[in-house]
Amino acid sequence: MDVREAALQRAHDHAVRWLGSLSDRRVPAGATVDDVVRALGAELPDAPADTPADVVELLATACEPGLTAFPGGRFYGFVVGGGEPAALAADWLVSAWDQNCVMRAVSPAHTAVEDLAGAWLLDLLGLPRGSAVGFTTGATMANFTCLAAGRDAVLRRVGWNVARDGLTGGPRVRVLAGESRHMAVDLALRYLGLGEPELVPADDQGRIKSEELRESLAAGGPGPTIVVLQAGDVHSGAFDPFAEAIDAARAAEAWVHVDGAFGLWAAASPRYARLTAGCEQADSWATDAHKTLNVPYDCGLAFVRDPGALRAAMGLHGDYLIQDERGDPFDKVPELSRRGRAFTVWAALRSLGRSGVTDLVERLCRHASSFAAGIAGLDGATVLNDVVFTQVCAHFGDDERTERVLGRLLDDGTAWISGSTWRGRRVMRIAVSNWSTTDDDVSRTLDAIRRAAA
Incomplete structure (x- = not known):
């Protein structure tokens, strides 16, 4: 195996492990910027690395704790999709x-x-x-x-x-x-x-x-x-x-x-x-x-x-x-x-076909509707928007409580949902965009929202 193939194989192994961890890992990153800098080493070395594979290994192991699970099914903080398998x-x-x-x-x-x-x-x-x-x-x-x-x-x-x-x-x-x-x-x-x-x-x-x-x-x-x-x-x-x-x-x-x-x-x-x-x-x-x-x-x-x-x-x-x-x-x-x-x-497009793109769009919309229905049933919670597509904005009685719920939810780590200000009120803003989000992901996230709001 030459040095290029070895480096690619190392990257492949780390990529597969990363993708396999998404269903169970905490969604927020577990390391800070400073943590990652320390792990990588701040000084540019004088000499070349021993092999390209060693560089890939250092990059992957140092950065992995600082990664947010954007490609996973429980990231709803921004309008961010994941990598559809054929496209990835x-x-x-x-x-x-x-x-x-x-x-x-x-x-x-x-x-x-x-x-x-x-x-x-x-x-x-x-x-x-x-x-x-x-x-x-x-x-x-x-x-x-x-x-x-x-x-x-x-x-x-x-x-x-x-x-x-x-x-x-x-x-x-x-x-x-x-x-x-x-x-x-x-x-x-x-x-x-x-x-x-x-x-x-x-x-x-x-x-x-x-x-x-x-x-x-x-x-x-x-x-x-x-x-x-x-x-x-x-x-x-x-x-x-x-x-x-x-x-x-x-x-x-x-x-x-x-x-x-x-x-x-x-x-x-x-x-x-x-x-x-x-x-x-x-x-x-x-x-x-x-x-x-x-x-x-x-x-x-x-x-x-x-x-x-x-x-x-x-x-x-x-x-x-x-x-x-x-x-x-x-x-x-x-x-x-x-x-x-x-x-x-x-x-x-070739992987999904016309019907697959349709199913993807409609599945994302269905998940958004499920979030709206689940949140509307919580004590003191209100869905503020007409849920016509993939966005949900919720308010939990007042701005202070809404902010507390958002903070507890991120501490919980089950999902990432960010806050925003809409029409003069702090809101929990849910954007459903990932092809891999399942009904179970929605259920687990709603459970986390319930715990945060309790």
Whole structure:
């Protein structure tokens, strides 16, 4: 066995042990940052390690106590999926193959897989056939990518070439978003030099009010405009009224972008597709594959109806590049050097099939409903949101008691559920996102919540 094979075998052994421990281990990490630093050793050695396998052994043994069981079935703190088995295995191949997946001529295998996976995604999510699909690091950069295409497009309509002339001296781009939009939208707008969005009032579940959107658009007058809607509020899971909101945006000739980091996947289920009705009329959409689809980190997805608009915003030319007239993967995303994210997405989709993706979405929703029913039966506990998708927000009588319950729950270690502040109250926020969560995981977690609330 050569040194590379020995190192890979050691990594495999530790990975298998780690994954096998998830069903029984405490979910929170058992070591602090300082603990892990001490175990690793803070000083850079003067001499090389004896073997690469020794380095893998040190890394695995020092870091394992400081790992949170994100991939397990009882992590609900953020909207975080686990690694679906085929996608996880494909991700190992991605690192071993070590492809720079930027051009058709240089990475034909990845480009073929990216084309296939992109077409499958458009079909599953009910988005317009022929839309461009870019594979980014996550939903933040997917939002950035789509909004860059939108920014440039609305400025072109009024005769301003942002690629050539920049933003200085150009027309102001208005961006309107619901007051409950995700912070990643604000971050993307900041990166793009567009500043903070104009906020449109939302209802008690976080859904943008379409009539107030129409009034805000009319009050601002004509000019380059972007409207940002959301599929899946981070607290309530609620979906904006797409048909009405997009109709209002179209009347103002605005570009419409949908932030659907986890909620866009509702379209893959006949039972929940009603939540995204009208969404397909937008101009661009962003989501995460490592949320609801459960592809390993990192993998966001940017969809743009007009491939030319995306290519105009993201494409580039280099004399040393071997560019294809049909377009290359790097024409659709911010990065040049990048890993083969489409391999893992294709593996998840091929493994699950259409019915498997539907079952996954509906199973996550069923678990969320079980959490809501279980918590609603506890003394003094109230579920504050309409549980329409995979999010549950609960309050335990007052903010102080809610905070105590959250603290006791983390000390218990059975599950990880984080707190948040929603509509002026501290809440226990449960996000059900992992393919491996079982009915038993939900039952064990509810028992832990009962103990913490007792």
